[in-house]
Amino acid sequence: QQQVKQSPQSLIVQKGGISIINCAYENTAFDYFPWYQQFPGKGPALLIAIRPDVSEKKEGRFTISFNKSAKQFSLHIMDSQPGDSATYFCAASIVFGNEKLTFGTGTRLTIIP
Amino acid sequence: DAGVIQSPRHEVTEMGQEVTLRCKPISGHDYLFWYRQTMMRGLELLIYFNNNVPIDDSGMPEDRFSAKMPNASFSTLKIQPSEPRDSAVYFCASSLSGRTNEQFFGPGTRLTVL
Numbered sequence: 001q002q003q004v005k006q007s008p009q010s011l012i013v014q015k016g017g018i019s020i021i022n023c024a025y026e027n028t029a030f031d032y033f034p035w036y037q038q039f040p041g042k043g044p045a046l047l048i049a050i051r052p053d054v055s056e057k058k059e060g061r062f063t064i065s066f067n068k069s070a071k072q073f074s075l076h077i078m079d080s081q082p083g084d085s086a087t088y089f090c091a092a093s094i095v096f097g098n099e100k101l102t103f104g105t106g107t108r109l110t111i112i113p
Numbered sequence: 114d115a116g117v118i119q120s121p122r123h124e125v126t127e128m129g130q131e132v133t134l135r136c137k138p139i140s141g142h143d144y145l146f147w148y149r150q151t152m153m154r155g156l157e158l159l160i161y162f163n164n165n166v167p168i169d170d171s172g173m174p175e176d177r178f179s180a181k182m183p184n185a186s187f188s189t190l191k192i193q194p195s196e197p198r199d200s201a202v203y204f205c206a207s208s209l210s211g212r213t214n215e216q217f218f219g220p221g222t223r224l225t226v227l
Contacts, residue, residue, distance in 0.1 A: 032214055034213075034214070034215070041220075042221075043204050043219055044156070044204075044218050046215050049215070095213065095214055099161070099214050100146075100169065101158075101214060101216060103156045103158075105155045106155050
């Protein structure tokens with residue numbers, strides 16, 4: 001029940017295209033859903049996050065779509081750029097009382113010219 | 114702030130040797146996490162501390178692994194004896210309890226056990 005399932009494992013998108021990464025969770029107590037971005041040789045860093053009281057959050061070219069009834073959320077990267085090439089992790093947690101993040105397995109995104 | 118600091122950045126050791134990884138969290142943060150990352154298993158949470166007290170060590174793979182946090186500004190992850198299958202990148206992260214659970218990751222220690 002603590003798992004977060006992420007797909008696809010890897011993704012190749014042409015420059016200017018839309019990159020979409022999907023995640024699904026089981027634990028309905030989760031109330032915080034962040035996405036982390038990791039470049040080679042670096043630690044993951046928070047990219048964008050959403051709480052379940054909204055269905056969408058947008059920050060620049062990055063958008064999280066959240067479907068509470070389906071227990072799914074996704075990351076959309078619009079106008080994908082070569083600099084977006086990285087590994088992306090979705091995660092979920094319960095904000096108060098449990099600071100642990102449950103991470104998905106990661107998606108390696110490659111943006112080609 | 115300098116962010117989460119980890120040392121060493123790279124460690125190469127021989128099987129059977131003791132390995133100690135070090136972490137300095139961001140000042141003021143009250144949670145500290147140790148993760149292991151491999152291609153096969155992804156990002157695994159090993160153990161985490163709140164106010165220097167271990168909260169959940171269920172991810173520690175076996176008794177060869179131990180972690181301590183003697184004070185708010187320092188933590189260690191020790192492997193004794195080390196084995197080749199321990200080769201991985203080990204990350205330390207810290208966070209401040211509150212409205213979000215944003216974790217700030219260090220640069221990682223790449224461990225190679227020969």
